Amino acid sequence: MFIRRTLPLLVAGFFGIATIIQFFVPHPASRTFYNMVLDWMIIVTAFTYLMAVQSTIELHTTKIKRKVEGWQYSLVVLISLGITAFIGILGGAFTPSTILMKLIPAFKPSSTSPLMYTYLYMQVPMQSTIFSLLAFYMASAAFRSFKARSFDATMLLVTAAIVTIGRVPLGEFIYKGFPEIIEWILKYPNMAAQRGILIGVELGMIATSLKIILGIERKYLGGGK
Amino acid sequence: MAISTSIWIWISALLTLAIYSFLYKDNPFYKFAEYLLVGISIGYGISVYWHNTIITKVYNPLVHDKDFLVIIPLLLGLLMFSRFFKNYSHLSRIPIAFIVGAGTGLSIPSSFEFLFKQVQGTMPTAFTIGNLIIIIGVITTLIYFFFSMEHKGFIGKVSRVGITFIMIAFGAAFGYTIMARISLFIGRIQFLLSDWLGIIK
């Protein structure tokens, strides 16, 4: 019980309170402690990514083992992951590794690494294209659900229309005053509401942080005993 | 300019088109590209972690610089792998507690500082219409999000004003979002028309 529940809460509480105190104490010892905590955090965080990788691999191996519908695509994930990681680790991240240059002399220190080829010519086009699909969905949404149903909706509609038309060169060409009007909207009414939301969110974050340090908020430890 | 002869540009173009084919309807080409992306991006992530983090921050300091202090966070990090052993999985909570505890502790003073700057910016330095709008907007928006009080009577009226401000802000954000989505598509079209087909410069 102690190791399962109490110890993690004590660890979180200790480092939470100690780093807050550190902020107000300029003593060299406090500074050394601060630097040590930062160094540790950097290295420990690195392992969280490996955990994420592991769980993705596990998810797809299970899919393949159980032959669930579309398991062939999970095979695509695992094979492409394996190949990319292999050429990445062996061949270097951004410039060719020494091993690669020994094996294949065509690779010079200034050449592009094999990993960057998969990144630039496969990952980049696919990822950016997937996100660009949103342009199409947005068009369909603008047509179907963007209606002046009430006073509030009309305010939203009018502001959106002014920003949409006035923020592009053609809009500036149609009416010269657009840039000033939009800057005004952004700087005053928009900024005021955004700041109200921001202050609310920040207060919420501070409250959650305090709850974590005091051991009231424990969701981050996951379920179980 | 003419159509590209680079095999890599062709691969990019075909993958791009495979994803756009989803707009017509879901199909195996799209699915293939989607899953390929997952695999490649994780493989890329592992490689960057390996060279830039594991080698740079753990292996080199430990092996070349003989900096043995690295061992403590290393062991702490390795504890995360206890998750894969049923009887010891609770040990993985310790490094997580460390990260979360230290992270929140570090963030609290800076969050207050940040908040202070935002509040300070709201205080008027001169009496102008703009400053008045800012003060009214910030306060009414905050009241609108203050759910502990029932939005009735005076508070109800004030929060109505807050909603109007919020709607203007959402409208501006919506207008900008249209711009953003179109830009992403423009980026792909530039690639297809310029790098691949060579129709434009």
Add this chain to the structure above:
Amino acid sequence: MKFVNFINNIDKRWIYLLVALVVIIPFVFPVGCPMRITPPVQSMYNYIEDSIPENGVLLVGIDYDPSTMAELHPMAKALTYHAFYNNLRVLFVTMYPQGSGMGQDIIDKTLTQWNSANPENQKELGRDITLLAYVPGVSAVMLKMGENIPATFNEDAYGNKLENLPVMDGIKTYNNLNYMVELAGSSVVLSWLMYANGRYKMKMGIGTTAVSAAEYYSYLQSGQSNGLLGGLKGAAEYEKLITENHGYAGRKDASVGMDAQSSAHIFFILLIVLGNIVFFIKKYKEGK
């Protein structure tokens, strides 16, 4: 009513096709509308132009991935060029592994293009520009940079020890950097403002996706950021500034997209208007 029903039941794919056409056509037949510079872009440009001495250091946060590169990549490129024109050193830093690839792509392309166009003022990796190694931890990394930048990263992304790189000469903490432009479309901007700007007083500007631009006006007004590039339009304005003041003649990724951006925006307005006309006709008919 027939018309209303037709419009209401139209297959989405026809709308998709029209979106594609309104973007593609302006690329084939460009018009080139004139464009005005907005104050937040001008103020960032002015700061880099006038307030950073020669050989000063510009830190650029490459905290985006391929999904938003269409908007942020042109900014990174224009900023790097601007720094090169003024003989500033450039450091790329990223909080995401995906950002490293983006940074590497910009460094590779700008160095090649710059060196072929400016044989009298060659720029070199490691001497004028570099990409710091990706180190995980976000807030811990930003805070550690305030204590000791070389000890935060140890090496650049290419495996060179930072202490051996001329580009790192005299750089220990944020105090030795002149300005930072953070390019991102996520909450990492808030972290930079909290830690680098708030705790260590790093002077900052922000380049962001259009989605976040309206939100970040709060940071502009509070003085936490002294400039803001919003979306592709912001990048295009910056390209215009370096073209007019420094004779930039390379490919202008953002500016060439402006015609398509304009026509697509008009198309969206038409869609919204049409959608509302249909909505009101239907409401009127149903009310009768």
